[in-house]
Amino acid sequence: MGSSADGADHLDNQNVIIAGPSTPASVAEPPNADPAAFHTASPSGLEPRVVMFDARYPPPFTGGKERQAHLLACALRDLSVAVRAVTLRYGRQQPDELDGVAVARFPNDIRRFHCIAIQLLRCRASSNICHVHTPSWIGIYTGIVARALGYKVIFKIPNVQLSTRHGRLWRAALRSFDWLVVLDESTRQEYEAAGIDPERIFLGTNGVVVQERRNPSDRPVRPVEVLYLGRFVAQKGCRQLLAAARLLGQQAVGWHLTLMGSGPLQEELRATIEASGLTKLVALAPWQEDVYPVLRRADIMVVPSEREGMSNAILEAMSVGVPVVATDVGAARRLLGNEGNRFIVAPNDTAPLCEAIRALVCDPSAREEYGAALHARAKRLFDIQVVAREYKRLYERTLKSASVDAFEQV
DSSP states (O other): OOOOTTSSOOSSOOSOOOOOOOOOTTOOSOTTOSGGGTOOSOOOTTSOEEEEEOTTOSSSOOSHHHHHHHHHHHHHHHTTOEEEEEEEEOSTTOOSEETTEEEEEEESSTHHHHHHHHHHHHHGGGOOEEEEOOOSHHHHHHHHHHHHTTOEEEEEESSOOOOTTSOHHHHHHHHHSSEEEESSHHHHHHHHHTTOOGGGEEEOOOOBOOOOOOOGGGOOSSOEEEEEEEEOSGGGTHHHHHHHHHHHHTTOOSEEEEEEEESTTHHHHHHHHHHTTOTTTEEEEEOOSOOHHHHHHOSEEEEOOSSOSSOHHHHHHHHTTOOEEEESOTTHHHHHTGGGGGGEEOTTOHHHHHHHHHHHHTOHHHHHHHHHHHHHHIIIIIBHHHHHHHHHHHHHHHHTTOOOOOSOOO
16 A cells, blocks of 8 residues: 555645654654553453554644644543543654554654554454544554454545545445444435435544633723634645635724634735735734634634634634634534634635624624624534544444434534
């Protein structure tokens, strides 16, 4: 099987990557490769015990997919579900335990195939679910091996469109897994059309740790702060956002836009800001790992993506009650619900994007009402503990070989 240089074989480069030094050739297995380092008791037939596979399990990677895998692992642990993570090693200083979740890390070279298979075999006596979060060939390989060893396999597709790269082997592997978890209706339809049994496609959701909402009375007197969080790449719609900012500058006053992130378009965006005379209204800021202090200072979040799965930026904004303007891609409508219909616009359309932002900039009461509604919605539907309980239910019913109800449709 072909692989990318980092061994994760990502088909959609949706992650912020902090690369570490390569693993020494002498390191063949981590010290906790023995499953006894996790749990020694054999699982009862219906009690889920989970091996969580993500080729880039944190750290050093901090993309949305990786954060979701770790958030779910921690929440399952809090529900007394035995869970361990298996991943590849990307440096010397990666821990073998993270927030109480044991992590087995293996060399990111040709040995990874052997090491993953041996680890799954060793864990089989005490585990019965393999939950794969990496929609790539290394993820497919892990799922195939787990299925052969008798695990129930849950395979998550966060945001991967089918293409000619996904041949018969890929599709046959997906058909053999117990569940394919997708995050939006269009992805479900795409995989159904490709021949995946609709009874095995599960419409799931990402989760977030819901925070205390900022008290609006604590807001200092200042311009309305509009925020973009994410990578500076074409698919995230940064160019369109700057075009909307140029138009907004002609229609409204008392606002400021910050684009916080990094990526290949950074210098182009900086040049556009200067050439458009937006330097007093728009600023670029470097990415920071803890986004919540920034979110708490924001009044509006804008997610102008051309393509998206289930946006972690939207979830994080909702978790603190920041109103969101988003493009109508991926799971945006599922996330924002009826409350957000007015603020969801077509991608690559400058005027409606500008108008949705302007409506919130100019109406403090609309910001307050919309933000409060999104915070309540996040707490009810997308809190990571809610999501973990649904996954636990999925695991249990899969082990019972029973039909599974979908997550609450949102």
